[in-house]
Amino acid sequence: MKQSPFTLIILLIIFIIIIGGVRDDNINKISKGSIVISPDNHVSFFQGKLKGSNTVEKQSEKNFELVCPNLYKFKDACNVYLLKSGSAGILIETGSGKVLDYLEEVGVEKIEWVLHTHSHRDQCFGDLLLKKHGSKIAIGKQEADALQPAGINPPFAPPGNTGKYSKLPSLPGRMEPFQKPGVDRELTNGEVIEWKQYKIRVINTPGHTKGSVSFLVEVDGKKVCFCGDLMVSGGRVRDLYSMQWTYLQNPGIDSSLVSLQKIRELDPGIILPSHGEQIENTAEEISTLSLRLQRVQKCLGRGSAGRWNWSGFVQISPHVIQDCGTTSQIIISDRGEALLFDCGEGFTPERLEEAKRKFGIKRIDVIIPSHWHGDHINGIPELAKAEGSEIWIWEGLTEHLEHPERFITTCWYRVRIKADRILLEGEEFQWGDYHFKVYHHPVHMEEQIGLYAKVDELDFYFLADGTGNRRDGKVGCALHCYNGITLKSGLKKTAQSFYEANPYICVPAHSNCFATNSNTRNEFLKWALETTDAITVLLPPPHPEIGYDPYWAAFYPARVNARPGEEVQITLRLKNHANRSVTGKIWTRSYGDLVVEQESVEYVLEPGEQQEFPLNVKVEEAASTGVHIVTADIEYDGFMFAEFTHGYIQIDE
Numbered sequence: 040m041k042q043s044p045f046t047l048i049i050l051l052i053i054f055i056i057i058i059g060g061v062r063d064d065n066i067n068k069i070s071k072g073s074i075v076i077s078p079d080n081h082v083s084f085f086q087g088k089l090k091g092s093n094t095v096e097k098q099s100e101k102n103f104e105l106v107c108p109n110l111y112k113f114k115d116a117c118n119v120y121l122l123k124s125g126s127a128g129i130l131i132e133t134g135s136g137k138v139l140d141y142l143e144e145v146g147v148e149k150i151e152w153v154l155h156t157h158s159h160r161d162q163c164f165g166d167l168l169l170k171k172h173g174s175k176i177a178i179g180k181q182e183a184d185a186l187q188p189a190g191i192n193p194p195f196a197p198p199g200n201t202g203k204y205s206k207l208p209s210l211p212g213r214m215e216p217f218q219k220p221g222v223d224r225e226l227t228n229g230e231v232i233e234w235k236q237y238k239i240r241v242i243n244t245p246g247h248t249k250g251s252v253s254f255l256v257e258v259d260g261k262k263v264c265f266c267g268d269l270m271v272s273g274g275r276v277r278d279l280y281s282m283q284w285t286y287l288q289n290p291g292i293d294s295s296l297v298s299l300q301k302i303r304e305l306d307p308g309i310i311l312p313s314h315g316e317q318i319e320n321t322a323e324e325i326s327t328l329s330l331r332l333q334r335v336q337k338c339l340g341r342g343s344a345g346r347w348n349w350s351g352f353v354q355i356s357p358h359v360i361q362d363c364g365t366t367s368q369i370i371i372s373d374r375g376e377a378l379l380f381d382c383g384e385g386f387t388p389e390r391l392e393e394a395k396r397k398f399g400i401k402r403i404d405v406i407i408p409s410h411w412h413g414d415h416i417n418g419i420p421e422l423a424k425a426e427g428s429e430i431w432i433w434e435g436l437t438e439h440l441e442h443p444e445r446f447i448t449t450c451w452y453r454v455r456i457k458a459d460r461i462l463l464e465g466e467e468f469q470w471g472d473y474h475f476k477v478y479h480h481p482v483h484m485e486e487q488i489g490l491y492a493k494v495d496e497l498d499f500y501f502l503a504d505g506t507g508n509r510r511d512g513k514v515g516c517a518l519h520c521y522n523g524i525t526l527k528s529g530l531k532k533t534a535q536s537f538y539e540a541n542p543y544i545c546v547p548a549h550s551n552c553f554a555t556n557s558n559t560r561n562e563f564l565k566w567a568l569e570t571t572d573a574i575t576v577l578l579p580p581p582h583p584e585i586g587y588d589p590y591w592a593a594f595y596p597a598r599v600n601a602r603p604g605e606e607v608q609i610t611l612r613l614k615n616h617a618n619r620s621v622t623g624k625i626w627t628r629s630y631g632d633l634v635v636e637q638e639s640v641e642y643v644l645e646p647g648e649q650q651e652f653p654l655n656v657k658v659e660e661a662a663s664t665g666v667h668i669v670t671a672d673i674e675y676d677g678f679m680f681a682e683f684t685h686g687y688i689q690i691d692e
Contacts, residue, residue: 102141106309106317108259111145113138116161116672116681117313120265122258124235127151130174131254131265132313135681136165139172150174152234154226156267157251158185159214159281160670161681162313166220175223177232179243181250189221193631194665197689207666207687213521213589214281214682217630217668226252244269244302246295247277249284253298255305264307264321269298271315274327275579278586280520287517292336299325299332314679315579331577338570339518352397355544355552356495358473360398362386366415366548368501369394370494372471375401380490380501381548382406382422383414391422403428405470408456409480409503410487411439411449415548419456432458433477436486445596447684448484448523462488478540482506482533484522489533491540500542506533508545508553514563525588526571527616534567582676584616591616592673594686595651601688603662606636609686611652611671615644623674625652631667632659633688662690 103111103121113119115134121142122129128147130138131154142148153169155162155178163186166176178186185208195207208215226232228243232254240255247268254265268277276282282291302310303325310318318324353361360369365385370378377400379386394400403426408416423430432440440456443449462468467476473494480489483505490501509515514537516530538560546552578586585591591614601607615621621644627635634657644650656669666689670682 101144103145106258106263106311107261110258110263112311112317113141116164116679118311118315120311121145121147121150122237122256123147124237127235129154129234129237129239130169131311132156132162132267133165133169134161136168138165139168152177152232154178154232154239154254154265155182155186156253156265156269156313157248158182158216159248159268160216161214161679161683162267163220164216164218164682166216167218170220176220177224177226178222179241179250179252180225180227181243181245182248182252183222183225185215186219186222189219191217191219193217193667194663194690195668197664197666217670217685228252242298242301242305244298246291246298247281249290249294251298253302255307261309262305262307264302264305264310266302266310267313269295269302269312270310270318270324270328271312271579272318272324273315273579274324274331275577276328276332276586277314277579278589279574279578280587280589283519283521287519289336289339289518292332292339296329296332296336299329331573334573335570335577338566338573339515352394353552354398355499355546356497358494359492359497359499359546360394361546361552362390362394363551365390366503368546368548369398369400370471370473370492371398371400372404372473374471375399376404376471377402378405378407378470379403379422379428380407381409381415381503382418384417385414386418386422388422388425391426402426405429405431407431407462407490408436408440409490409501409548410484411436411443412484412504413454415503416440416456417454420454429459430456431460431462432456433462433486433488434464435479436488437461439486442596444598447590447593447597447686448521464488476540478536479528480506480533480536481524481528482516482518482530484524485528486523489536489540491542498541498543500537500540500545502545502547504548506537506545507547507550513566514545514555514559515566520587520589523588523590525616526575526584530567530571534564538564581619582617582621582678584614585675585678585680588614588616590614590684592671592675592680592684594669594671594684596686598666598687598689599656600691601656601658602691603632603658604660606655606657607688608653608655609669609688611654611684612649613642613644613652613673613675614649615647617676618646620645621676623676625674626672627654628670628672628682629656629668630670631665631688632662632690633657633667633669634659635669656688658688658690664690664692666690 109123111121117132117134119134119138120131126148128150129152153174153176191205195205226241230241232239237256242253244251244253251267271277284290310321350364358371366381366383367386368380406428437458462477464479476491478489480487492499506516575583593612595610595612599607599609625640627637629635636655666687668685670685673680
């Protein structure tokens with residue numbers, strides 16, 4: 040029967056819809072179900088689409104952005120740059136390694152070398168894939184250890200053990216790859232890599248990391264500098280925490296200023312960072328960033344607080360004792376009972392006996408910890424048991440002390456401390472004949488308090504860590520992002536608490552006590568606001584918090600115990616510090632004998648919201664004992680963070 044043209048068109052449309060639906064259904068089947076991750080099968084983000092090594096969906100549009108003839112940018116976990124000579128190429132960074140699937144678009148058959156600016160996972164977690172295709176790896180000499188020796192992989196050593204397992208990376212190296220590709224060439228400052236028609240100069244540019252390098256090369260008549268994460272466009276840095284190689288110091292800022300000056304003198308026409316857009320107004324943006332770094336440097340560079348007594352007790356008033364040999368402060372009642380503010384392992388039974396003899400202390404009645412660092416809490420259980428003391432803990436600190444394994448910052452502490460009384464922020468209470476008030480004092484970490492006390496007719500403020508009287512006589516704070524601090528709270532809340540407490544005598548844990556007045560408090564508040572603003576301007580908008588708070592994305596609990604064959608759950612927590620909604624997507628990956636039973640997840644975070652995303656993890660029957668790793672790739676409001684955070688699955692026999 041002859042069909043009308045209209046009928047044929049309708050049938051054709053129906054046929055296309057059916058075929059499209061079948062295709063979509065098949066894609067969904069590929070995306071869902073158990074995702075088994077092995078060294079050969081990375082599930083990662085690439086331009087907003089879930090990719091597996093055997094389920095790559097080619098895009099119809101070109102995947103490379105032309106920087107100049109023979110130089111291309113490929114957007115991945117980081118910017119992957121391809122330098123081409125005929126059918127051969129060099130990569131600067133690898134990201135996930137997905138660039139291999141698209142080389143034919145630009146006529147490249149083989150990647151001969153991968154040059155890394157530094158060793159963070161987002162730069163190099165595709166290295167093993169590149170090495171399988173015959174590529175060699177080169178990186179700066181100071182960063183080479185992070186990629187060596189080849190083959191290191193979970194399980195890692197459980198806490199307190201070593202044996203045959205490798206140690207987990209320390210906080211300064213928290214972004215080291217878990218699978219090491221090995222290094223074929225260690226690069227030194229000033230050396231020239233000669234490849235085809237190119238001469239690539241290696242420049243030591245520490246800042247983002249201690250051993251970062253940049254590469255300078257002339258391409259098609261243009262002088263190009265690959266700067267890694269030394270800077271991003273707009274005269275900013277990607278984050279502050281990576282620059283804090285030394286605890287409570289900021290050597291990355293000082294080093295970045297020197298490195299930027301090196302780049303300025305070389306006068307490149309284009310700077311190509313590892314993240315974000317290329318930089319063409321090179322001199323202007325280097326100048327802008329240098330000024331911003333200098334401003335932060337000035338704000339944080341007041342000089343460290345000092346102490347003239349590092350061993351003995353100092354009697355500040357008849358009933359207040361500062362133990363300069365430990366972190367403890369002692370308040371004594373007329374009945375001879377004592378309230379102890381902080382108690383590390385250094386406050387031993389012998390030291391307590393000395394304090395009892397000198398100051399007439401009969402027993403420790405109450406212990407109040409300020410925060411979760413070991414030098415402030417590790418002595419509490421033993422002393423509380425011996426003295427029959429009660430332990431009073433601030434509400435925001437309680438979970439960290441009762442369940443330290445739940446947090447990446449504290450998860451290797453074995454001390455678990457249960458609260459006999461939970462103190463609320465702003466709570467006022469009486470102990471002995473004295474009046475106390477609890478303040479949130481989050482400069483050193485979010486889970487820290489300051490304790491006001493009215494004793495001997497004097498207004499005391501016990502500061503614990505992070506705040507002290509500096510060499511120039513001004514009050515300042517030492518910041519370390521990996522303790523867990525935020526721009527929203529941090530300095531501003533600390534200065535506000537200090538101002539409201541209105542103390543006369545301040546007692547820090549690691550420096551001498553000092554007197555204050557209204558000028559001291561006003562100046563401190565002004566400094567806190569200026570410093571917060573300086574740091575905010577240094578970090579990329581619209582989310583500077585994610586460059587300051589390394590725990591905006593974190594697994595909870597940070598460590599989960601399991602046995603071979605078991606299924607456990609671990610949750611990814613995401614925070615939105617912004618005053619607007621944020622959208623994004625999450626992909627998961629694991630290292631070791633694990634199966635992550637989770638598809639990719641799209642999310643919306645409302646302003647100020649923290650959301651939790653549970654992941655089911657199956658432990659293989661033949662799993663080795665030790666610590667195995669779960670990581671997440673996160674697309675956050677258009678920004679990409681590859682393997683940014685990780686959790687631990689500890690397999691027990």
